[in-house]
Amino acid sequence: MNPFRIMLLASSRQWRILPRSLLWLALGSSVAGAAEPSIDFTGVSGALQENLRAGLSLSTEPCSAPEWRIKRLFRRADEELDRAARALGYYRIKLEKNLQFKQPCWQATFNIQPGEPTRLNQVTIRIEGEAQDDAAFIKLLKATPVRPGSQVHHGDYETLKGEIETLAAEHGYFDGRFIRRELKVEPATDQASVILHYQSGQRYRIGTLVLDQETYDPELLARYLKINAGDPYDAAALATMHRALADSGYFELVSVKPDYQGAVDGRIDVRVELEPIKRTAYRVGIGAATDTGPRLSLAYDRRRINRFGHSLQSKLTLSSVDSSLGVEYLIPMQRPHIDQLSIRGGYRELDTDTTTSDTATIGLRTLGMRGGWNETRYLDWVSEESIIGDETTSATLLVPGVSWARTTADHRMQPRQGSRLNLELRGAHESLFSDASFVQLLAAGKWIQPLGKGRLLLRADTGVTFASTFTELPASYRFFAGGDQSVRGYGYQSLGPQDTDGTVVGGRYLLSTSLEYEYPIQGAWSAALFVDAGNAFDGWSDGLKRSAGVGLRWRSPVGPIRLDLAIPQDRSQDSFRIHFSMGPDL
Known part of the structure; x- marks a missing residue:
């Protein structure tokens, strides 16, 4: 036989055998890499077992550690376990131990007799x-x-x-x-x-407390102070003062500096350095949503009008569906970082597929806290002209109301767990300078809970109207459903009672719910599955509209951006709808 041919045959056989050998080698390496050491304790449980394991150097060694190192640490185990047991009051433990080297990894067992605790x-x-x-x-x-x-x-x-x-x-x-x-x-x-x-010795007291600023009236800033000259030193009270001044919106920088080195006769001087915030601020925003289309917002804030902390906020929002202009004058009250008096005025123009309305509002509000809730009491004078279907409504209302809101979240931009709750009661009466009488109760909530690697989001909105003549109410006081913040398989404000021409005219009641599961897929991207149900109606028996769909989420630098594909249960108008929206989850 040709020697050259014999060599080729041998090489051929080797190449046929080599891949199989490599396969077994790879599998063996994979099994060894996946294996973990076995360290078992008997005779102990609970906190004692956890502390014994934490104090054992051997517990940090992988399967790949050399045998000599495992044996050395195993010999040291008696001393380490005794020390770990003493930390919890067991001073006379007895132990038996065993170490074996078997495939795929080494195993150690410890039989502990802890004895009576000290x-x-x-x-x-x-x-x-x-x-x-x-x-x-x-x-x-x-x-x-x-x-x-x-x-x-x-x-x-x-x-x-x-x-x-x-x-x-x-x-x-x-x-x-x-x-x-x-x-x-x-x-x-x-x-x-x-x-x-x-x-302890003596308790030091505050010597002088100086607020280093010349911008605001000292009497205004004194309302923020929970500690004064002569009071016992209290770090928590100083921290509360710092937080209140920082949250006031008056200052760019707040620095509290107790003079520990210069303390004399048990007194510590405290100097608070305050850097005023810029007097004027401008903001420009560009956004978009399926319900309102492209949106442009311009804001002008006069953060400091006088030495008494008065401020002015104004905002102009422009879109093809919902445009508004609002101006608000804020006056701090006794608790200036919590309580405020607001005088506001505004104009809004709404143009949807079902309604058109022009609303002018002048109002007075008080803002404060009650039992952990943000409470707002208000009195609004409202003049509104609206066209709903073929019906034109013109109304002037004097509307008193009160609302409560509370939001909790473990993270402001992307909460894994949190909730938002809003309650509002409002109404008007013909005997009090109003063209209609009504009472409305509104409630809205959203809850976010972790579920596996993703999040479960539950939302609910409801509203109830009590009115003798509902048709006299303008569009802004009627309920509509549908849209990217409601039942997503339907158009914006396209759900509700209809007139004889089939035009949605709004209802007395509102109910809208949503269940959504969001799962991270890569980096800042997540996918979502959701089911929505809701409607606006004049009777609770009118039934709910439903939709379901999928969505894509992106945690952008400016906040969450959402893209949803929703399929409605009733496909007489649309087979599906695509919704785009952005804004915080809570």
């Missing part, structure tokens, strides 16, 4: 000095788990010492120190004792 038979905690009668220290000592009869826990003991020192610093006991701090353990009797003796 308990505190004596706890002496003494606070002397002015802090002895301080309510904050009394509360701290009542809440501590370091007490007679409790199991020895070195972490609780160290935490208590740190909390005493931290609280002393926060409350101005700057000369405080521990005279004695002991944790004594008698393993033979399973008993221990704690002695903590803290001498």
